[in-house]
Amino acid sequence: MADLPKSIQINEEGPREGFQFEKGPIATARKIELVDALSRTGLKQIQVCSFVPPKNVPGMADADEVVKGFTPAPGVCYTALWLNEKGLQRALAASRLEVRGSIALTASETFLKRNQNRTLRGNIDAQRRIIEMYKQNNVPVERGSVMAAFGCNFEGDIPVSRVLDLAQNVMDLAAEYGLQIKVFSLADTMAWATPGAVKRLVGAMRDRFPVLRLALHLHDTRGMGIANAYAGLEMGVDIFDSSVAGLGGCPFAAHKSAAGNVCSEDLVFMCEEMGIDTGVDLDRLIDAARLAEDIVGHPLPGSVMRGGSLRALRGHIRAAA
Amino acid sequence: MADLPKSIQINEEGPREGFQFEKGPIATARKIELVDALSRTGLKQIQVCSFVPPKNVPGMADADEVVKGFTPAPGVCYTALWLNEKGLQRALAASRLEVRGSIALTASETFLKRNQNRTLRGNIDAQRRIIEMYKQNNVPVERGSVMAAFGCNFEGDIPVSRVLDLAQNVMDLAAEYGLQIKVFSLADTMAWATPGAVKRLVGAMRDRFPVLRLALHLHDTRGMGIANAYAGLEMGVDIFDSSVAGLGGCPFAAHKSAAGNVCSEDLVFMCEEMGIDTGVDLDRLIDAARLAEDIVGHPLPGSVMRGGSLRALRGHIRAAA
Numbered sequence: 264m265a266d267l268p269k270s271i272q273i274n275e276e277g278p279r280e281g282f283q284f285e286k287g288p289i290a291t292a293r294k295i296e297l298v299d300a301l302s303r304t305g306l307k308q309i310q311v312c313s314f315v316p317p318k319n320v321p322g323m324a325d326a327d328e329v330v331k332g333f334t335p336a337p338g339v340c341y342t343a344l345w346l347n348e349k350g351l352q353r354a355l356a357a358s359r360l361e362v363r364g365s366i367a368l369t370a371s372e373t374f375l376k377r378n379q380n381r382t383l384r385g386n387i388d389a390q391r392r393i394i395e396m397y398k399q400n401n402v403p404v405e406r407g408s409v410m411a412a413f414g415c416n417f418e419g420d421i422p423v424s425r426v427l428d429l430a431q432n433v434m435d436l437a438a439e440y441g442l443q444i445k446v447f448s449l450a451d452t453m454a455w456a457t458p459g460a461v462k463r464l465v466g467a468m469r470d471r472f473p474v475l476r477l478a479l480h481l482h483d484t485r486g487m488g489i490a491n492a493y494a495g496l497e498m499g500v501d502i503f504d505s506s507v508a509g510l511g512g513c514p515f516a517a518h519k520s521a522a523g524n525v526c527s528e529d530l531v532f533m534c535e536e537m538g539i540d541t542g543v544d545l546d547r548l549i550d551a552a553r554l555a556e557d558i559v560g561h562p563l564p565g566s567v568m569r570g571g572s573l574r575a576l577r578g579h580i581r582a583a584a
Numbered sequence: 585m586a587d588l589p590k591s592i593q594i595n596e597e598g599p600r601e602g603f604q605f606e607k608g609p610i611a612t613a614r615k616i617e618l619v620d621a622l623s624r625t626g627l628k629q630i631q632v633c634s635f636v637p638p639k640n641v642p643g644m645a646d647a648d649e650v651v652k653g654f655t656p657a658p659g660v661c662y663t664a665l666w667l668n669e670k671g672l673q674r675a676l677a678a679s680r681l682e683v684r685g686s687i688a689l690t691a692s693e694t695f696l697k698r699n700q701n702r703t704l705r706g707n708i709d710a711q712r713r714i715i716e717m718y719k720q721n722n723v724p725v726e727r728g729s730v731m732a733a734f735g736c737n738f739e740g741d742i743p744v745s746r747v748l749d750l751a752q753n754v755m756d757l758a759a760e761y762g763l764q765i766k767v768f769s770l771a772d773t774m775a776w777a778t779p780g781a782v783k784r785l786v787g788a789m790r791d792r793f794p795v796l797r798l799a800l801h802l803h804d805t806r807g808m809g810i811a812n813a814y815a816g817l818e819m820g821v822d823i824f825d826s827s828v829a830g831l832g833g834c835p836f837a838a839h840k841s842a843a844g845n846v847c848s849e850d851l852v853f854m855c856e857e858m859g860i861d862t863g864v865d866l867d868r869l870i871d872a873a874r875l876a877e878d879i880v881g882h883p884l885p886g887s888v889m890r891g892g893s894l895r896a897l898r899g900h901i902r903a904a905a
Contacts, residue, residue, distance in 0.1 A: 267780075321867045414894070454891055458814045459588075459858035485894075486850040486887025490811040491781045529807040537780035562883070566807025570775055573735065573806075580740045 414455025735776025
């Protein structure tokens with residue numbers, strides 16, 4: 264276990280993942296309530312919403328109101344997602360958000376067409392347009408990513424070599440514009456990864472791009488989320504996207520049922536119990552997870568919010584002794 | 585990943601874990617239906633029921649009928665659980681079951697008192713009585729185990745040294761009666777384990793008892809089940825208890841909500857995707873998981889039965905190409 268990081272950074276994506284996926288409608292005030300609850304947990308980065316066309320994702324129609332409504336906590340970075348120039352302009356107009364660019368390619372053309380109506384080549388051109396807009400708006404770009412990096416429900420397994428090639432494309436695009444990528448995210452968008460695949464791909468990325476800090480975005484649709492995160496930790500990965508209570512899922516991934524991101528409080532539980540610092544107060548995060556469940560009005564997949572934290576239990580045991 | 589086993593043995597415990605835990609009543613015919621469905625999956629060992637007092641576990645009152653009713657499949661070993669002499673006699677009377685003894689100690693005295701109304705010392709004496717009965721009935725005893733090996737909801741963390749001492753007690757008891765323990769099971773009865781703890785305890789057991797083949801019994805109450813199984817695989821563990829659809833939970837473990845064993849089809853999915861043979865047809869096991877959900881009448885925690893197997897998906901993708 265020599266490679267386990269001492270601490271990790273968690274990008275909380277519950278509000279964005281969840282409210283784009285839930286059938287809703289969910290009142291704007293309740294979305295704000297969840298963001299405010301998450302702000303009190305010690306999380307350092309919270310993705311608040313996505314700026315996407317309301318006709319595609321009705322649950323994000325009130326994104327601007329959510330951003331205006333929450334109470335920013337000191338030291339917390341609030342982010343949003345966008346997929347095109349229009350979305351970026353909305354994010355830039357919202358002064359409370361930290362707007363950081365990324366160069367994002369996708370390993371499956373079929374998924375890309377469904378998700379963003381682009382070909383692989385068209386997506387590279389689209390990234391050029393977005394990078395130009397980042398430059399015009401002085402938006403820093405230090406992050407690259409490959410979506411569907413482990414497999415695709417429409418195309419099947421994704422070879423490691425294809426992900427490496429796409430990562431090289433990202434690095435080349437960055438170089439073309441004088442940008443330096445520091446963090447690279449591998450997204451298991453459709454939950455094809457197993458711990459073995461995580462180790463293989465992370466290892467190959469490390470070999471090819473030793474200067475990059477790697478991040479994982481892991482969906483839990485097939486129950487592998489926490490195991491995949493553990494495999495990432497063992498490879499020294501120290502940035503994870505996750506979703507409070509396991510909120511969310513991708514509306515374009517052809518899954519019939521909930522397919523949320525790896526659950527934040529389960530991830531925090533595993534890390535803290537293994538001595539890996541997350542900066543998060545697990546019991547407060549569990550409270551936020553229960554709030555999320557109350558807001559969506561149905562059970563969410565998180566486990567620790569039901570099983571309880573061991574820190575709390577140890578406290579009860581000590582008090583009873 | 586050099587230590588991953590080439591194949592694993594799965595002890596399916598869903599019928600026993602589930603039907604002892606569900607509020608019920610569940611019709612005997614439906615319990616039999618699940619056992620028969622599991623018999624068609626390729627699973628080699630299925631724990632059908634437990635022979636425990638009906639006043640303690642009403643869901644097992646029809647254990648004898650279940651054993652009489654199912655259709656044994658060739659090559660499948662059907663087992664049962666018992667905790668005392670009376671239970672063993674019922675198992676011996678049921679000729680369809682393979683009756684194999686084990687020496688089982690528990691790392692938490694508080695839990696032991698609640699679960700079996702015994703002290704640690706009293707439990708060693710009880711094991712002597714059970715071993716004597718095994719010998720009288722020519723029941724082979726090749727298995728040892730420690731329950732609550734990672735932590736206890738009443739006592740807190742369990743030190744590795746205590747588990748090693750208890751394992752030594754088991755080995756001493758075996759030696760006292762001229763028995764040879766071959767398999768040793770570490771049970772995370774109350775879901776305190778993390779992958780790091782699994783590696784630590786399995787490593788310590790291997791160092792101390794290098795001849796033993798180790799098994800893991802992992803509860804998923806805090807969402808760590810599959811990650812813990814992966815950690816076990818990395819340490820070369822090749823026997824796992826698991827529960828179809830994640831059925832079950834221990835009625836004495838002080839959890840308010842479902843606390844099932846690690847989910848069989850999620851475990852099979854992970855193993856098969858990583859090239860570890862389980863002998864199980866995943867799609868048939870998924871069918872059995874859906875049947876289990878139908879039988880209990882509420883959602884069960886398994887993921888792959890919702891997310892779907894990748895083998896099936898790869899077939900659809902190939903067919904569409």
